[in-house]
Amino acid sequence: MSFDFSNVLSSRATSSAGQWTGYPPFHFVGGNIDEATVPVDALATALDKVFRAQGHSMAKYGMESGSQGYLPLREFIVGNLKRRAGMDINPAEVLLTSGSLQAMDLVNELLLEKGDVVVVEAANYGGALTRLDRLGVDYIGVDLDDGGMRMDHLREVLGSLKEQGRQAKYIYTIPTIQNPTGTIMNRERRLEMLEIAAEFNVPIFEDDCYSDLIWDQQRPPAIYALDTDNRVIYCGTFSKTVAPALRVGYLVAHWDVMKHVLPLKTDAGSGALEQMVLAEFLPKHFDAHVDALMPMLKEKSEAIVDALAENFGSAAEFTVPVGGIYIWVTLPENVDSQKLAAAAAAEGIAINPGPEWTVYGDQNKHRMRLCFGHPTIENIREGVAKLADVCHQEFGVPLRSGNIDRA
Numbered sequence: 068m069s070f071d072f073s074n075v076l077s078s079r080a081t082s083s084a085g086q087w088t089g090y091p092p093f094h095f096v097g098g099n100i101d102e103a104t105v106p107v108d109a110l111a112t113a114l115d116k117v118f119r120a121q122g123h124s125m126a127k128y129g130m131e132s133g134s135q136g137y138l139p140l141r142e143f144i145v146g147n148l149k150r151r152a153g154m155d156i157n158p159a160e161v162l163l164t165s166g167s168l169q170a171m172d173l174v175n176e177l178l179l180e181k182g183d184v185v186v187v188e189a190a191n192y193g194g195a196l197t198r199l200d201r202l203g204v205d206y207i208g209v210d211l212d213d214g215g216m217r218m219d220h221l222r223e224v225l226g227s228l229k230e231q232g233r234q235a236k237y238i239y240t241i242p243t244i245q246n247p248t249g250t251i252m253n254r255e256r257r258l259e260m261l262e263i264a265a266e267f268n269v270p271i272f273e274d275d276c277y278s279d280l281i282w283d284q285q286r287p288p289a290i291y292a293l294d295t296d297n298r299v300i301y302c303g304t305f306s307k308t309v310a311p312a313l314r315v316g317y318l319v320a321h322w323d324v325m326k327h328v329l330p331l332k333t334d335a336g337s338g339a340l341e342q343m344v345l346a347e348f349l350p351k352h353f354d355a356h357v358d359a360l361m362p363m364l365k366e367k368s369e370a371i372v373d374a375l376a377e378n379f380g381s382a383a384e385f386t387v388p389v390g391g392i393y394i395w396v397t398l399p400e401n402v403d404s405q406k407l408a409a410a411a412a413a414e415g416i417a418i419n420p421g422p423e424w425t426v427y428g429d430q431n432k433h434r435m436r437l438c439f440g441h442p443t444i445e446n447i448r449e450g451v452a453k454l455a456d457v458c459h460q461e462f463g464v465p466l467r468s469g470n471i472d473r474a
Contacts, residue, residue: 079201092415093450098307098392099441104363105310106348106356113347114340121343128335135329136163136317137342143349144303144317151279153288154301160319162328165337167276167316168194170302174272174318176331178236179204186224187239188216190395190431192246192274193423195239207235208426213386215245215252218259225267237270237300242290244277244391247424247436251281251389257290264298271299276316279308279357281390282365297321305345307392307440308357313341364392364440367447371439374451379458382465392440397433402462404435411457416450 124130132138141158148154164170171194179185181203187195189208199206207228210220221238228235240260242252252260264271273290291301304316315337320328368388375383375396384397398404404420411418419436422428439447455465 091412091417093446093453094417094441095437095439095450095454096417096419097438097441099311099438100307100392101363101367101441101443104360106352109352109356110310110344110348114344117343117347118340125339130339134332134336135159135161135325136337137339137346140315140342140346140349141317143346143353144319147349147353148289148303148319151286152275153292154319155292156319159322160325162318162320162325162332163337163342164302164316164318164332165334166306166311166314167274167302167304169332169337170316170318171195171198171272171274173328173331174237174300174302175199175202175204177324177328178270183236184228184233185237185239186221186228186235186269187426188241188245189426190245190248190424191239191426192241193419195274196424196426204236206426211245211248211250213250214256215242215248215250216240216256216260218256218263221260222263222266225263225269229267235267235269237272238264239272239274240290241274241277243275243286244280244389246277246391247393247395247419249386249388249391249393249395251287254287254293257287257293260290261294261298265296269298273299273301275301276304277307277391278303280360280364280392282361282368283389284357284361291319297323300324305349308353308360309345309348313345314338315341315345364390367392367439367442367444368394370444370447371437371451374448378452378455379465382458393436393438396435396437398435398458399462399464400433402433402458402464404432407435407458407461410461411454414453414457416454416457418454 130137138158140163141161144161145156145158148156175198179202184205185199187206187208189210207224209224210217225235242257271290275289278286289301291299301319302316305313371394372387382399385394388394405422408418408420421431421434424436425431442450459465
């Protein structure tokens with residue numbers, strides 16, 4: 068007789084997972100990238116060189132760099148963020164993490180208690196929202212337009228909280244290639260956010276994981292770079308530019324904040340080998356690698372836009388991406404994207420339903436997020452065509468595909 072663990076599970080173990088059965092044939096979810104873009108040869112060369120030169124230092128936790136991670140990689144991040152994001156920081160203000168999700172978890176542990184309230188973009192990264200749910204934290208969504216989070220609504224939300232005697236613990240924003248809408252907040256709006264945050268005495272948590280993936284690479288300065296009173300905490304990652312499975316992200320905060328974060332990171336350090344490889348690879352190859360990614364991702368973006376237009380016609384509304392690896396699609400209001408996702412899964416198609424990527428799920432049942440980073444162009448075309456077939460079978464739309472009436 069097997070021991071029954073259900074009687075001893077903690078209150079946090081409220082859900083269960085199914086066993087892994089592999090990726091579906093048409094995989095339009097998450098944040099995976101194209102396998103062909105992983106710089107295998109250059110990473111292998113970097114691994115061989117750095118491991119032979121410094122491999123023995125792995126005998127010590129933290130090697131010779133302390134608890135914040137491999138110093139040469141932190142030094143690269145300092146220089147890279149100066150060039151690309153306008154941030155003036157030093158290595159002591161950088162913490163290497165096991166992906167940006169660990170950075171997010173650390174910020175939440177640093178700042179949040181059950182019953183607190185956080186202000187977020189109304190359409191948002193599903194992983195951020197589920198983390199707040201698990202912590203028992205309330206969150207209020209701020210509307211977006213084609214320039215990102217609306218500052219008039221942000222002021223309204225913070226003002227309403229103040230009238231209720233509540234204080235937001237932070238404003239969470241993805242200002243560059245917002246996930247899932249793909250918007251980019253301009254410099255003026257970033258400055259306005261800082262003004263509003265100062266007015267209501269609220270810190271800002273800036274998630275900048277997609278900011279290197281803008282087609283024309285005209286990236287606004289980070290909110291962190293524009294901040295003059297040290298109220299911004301920043302996170303980034305190499306998952307979307309180099310390889311998600313490397314699990315290397317980073318948290319940036321002024322030392323008066325960082326000194327409180329470090330005791331919360333109790334894992335004895337994130338993967339040293341990955342950090343060493345990236346520290347060898349990035350200074351020599353990062354810019355050229357990103358430059359090569361842009362036309363490839365843009366071509367995929369164009370493929371999914373064309374496939375949606377051809378197969379869904381006017382039934383699918385969207386903004387053409389200017390960067391990133393996903394597109395946010397609005398379907399007719401009779402379409403329930405959660406039911407669509409279930410029906411599509413039976414046909415080997417995975418999509419992100421709108422309610423899982425929004426604060427107000429009931430208002431977004433007819434929306435879906437499609438990631439085009441991983442599939443090939445042919446796979447995108449075939450998958451979107453099959454998705455339109457499923458949608459028509461379930462909801463009667465689209466009525467036409469490629470100027471042909473559907474029976």
